[in-house]
Amino acid sequence: MFRTALLCAGLALAGYASAAWLTHDFQVWTAEGARRLEVALRPVATPDVQVDGPGIDKQPLARLLADGRTVTVVDFVYTRCQTVCLSLGGVLQQMQAALRQDDAAGRSAPVKLLSISFDGAHDEPPVLQRYAARLNADPGLWRFVRTADARDTRRLLEAFEVVVVPDGRGDYEHNAALLVVDPQGKLVRVFDSSEKQLTLDYARHLAGQP
Numbered sequence: 001m002f003r004t005a006l007l008c009a010g011l012a013l014a015g016y017a018s019a020a021w022l023t024h025d026f027q028v029w030t031a032e033g034a035r036r037l038e039v040a041l042r043p044v045a046t047p048d049v050q051v052d053g054p055g056i057d058k059q060p061l062a063r064l065l066a067d068g069r070t071v072t073v074v075d076f077v078y079t080r081c082q083t084v085c086l087s088l089g090g091v092l093q094q095m096q097a098a099l100r101q102d103d104a105a106g107r108s109a110p111v112k113l114l115s116i117s118f119d120g121a122h123d124e125p126p127v128l129q130r131y132a133a134r135l136n137a138d139p140g141l142w143r144f145v146r147t148a149d150a151r152d153t154r155r156l157l158e159a160f161e162v163v164v165v166p167d168g169r170g171d172y173e174h175n176a177a178l179l180v181v182d183p184q185g186k187l188v189r190v191f192d193s194s195e196k197q198l199t200l201d202y203a204r205h206l207a208g209q210p
Contacts, residue, residue, distance in 0.1 A: 032175070035161050036190045043186040047159040049152035051116070053145035054129040061116075061156070064145070066185030070110045071207040073199060074179040074187075076162050078119035079131040084176045088115075089135050091178070091196045096142050098200055109207035110183075111200070113142040118153050118164050119172070120146040160187055182206060 046065050052058040065072050075092060077085040092113050102108040117123035123131075128144040137144065147153040157164055164174040178199040180189040188206070191199040 032177075039161075039187055039190050043182070043188045044159055046181065046185040046187070047155045049147055049156045050149060051145040051147055051152075052125060053143060054125050054132060055139060056125075056143065056145055058148075061145070061147075062185045065114070065181050066183065068183050069207075070112050070183055071203045072112050072114050072181045073203055074114045074116060074181055075177070075193075076118055076157075076160075076164070076174065077115050078117050078172060079123050079127055080119065080171065084174065088176055088193055091193055092137075092142060093135060095196055095200055096138060099141050100138070102204075109204045111203045111207050113137075115142070115144045116156070117144070117146040118157060118162070118174075120148040120150070120153055124148075180206065 046062040049061050050058055051061045051064065056064070065074075073092075073095065075088045077088055079085075092115065095113060099108070099111060099113075117128060123146045125146075128146060132139070132142070132144045135142075147156055156162075160179060162175060162177075164172050167173055176193045178191045178193055178196065179187055180191070180199060180203050182188045189199075189202060191202070
């Protein structure tokens with residue numbers, strides 16, 4: 001009886017220790033939560049991938065993001081999407097409106113928006129231009145680029161832990177999130193797409209807005 005009780009206690013302790021390790025001392029319970037905590041603890045450098053888009057010549061994504069002063073809110077989309085991307089587009093429209101209000105009130109911070117297409121073979125710059133126009137995107141605040149090379153796409157998605165799965169019908173299943181990249185080009189926070197105000201407030205703070 002004593003040995004059985006001791007064995008059960010040992011198993012319980014081992015289970016507790018494993019759970020604590022897997023959840024960072026019970027701070028997270030899901031894979032997405034773990035991803036967000038890992039990014040917050042260890043920012044991720046933008047990988048060496050090439051992008052282009054409307055009004056943007058082919059260049060390293062890191063050069064576009066790491067200008068030393070601008071904080072960028074990034075999302076991943078593809079223009080043929082009729083579900084998640086439309087929702088993300090609406091979220092960034094609202095964020096763009098808020099940034100315009102900041103400008104009008106004289107309290108603007110160097111915060112920009114960037115939508116990256118992972119469907120580079122289809123989403124060429126003219127396609128992205130039409131997509132941006134449908135969303136009434138102001139190129140001074142909200143830009144669109146693609147990774148044209150499939151290897152670059154894989155490297156970028158892996159680095160930023162964006163899950164994209166082809167559905168076999170020409171579309172994709174993918175996770176939706178708002179990623180905040182600091183002026184040095186490092187991914188520093190990941191927010192749920194429903195947390196637009198929290199995302200924007202954090203980006204403003206990081207950009208030094210009073």
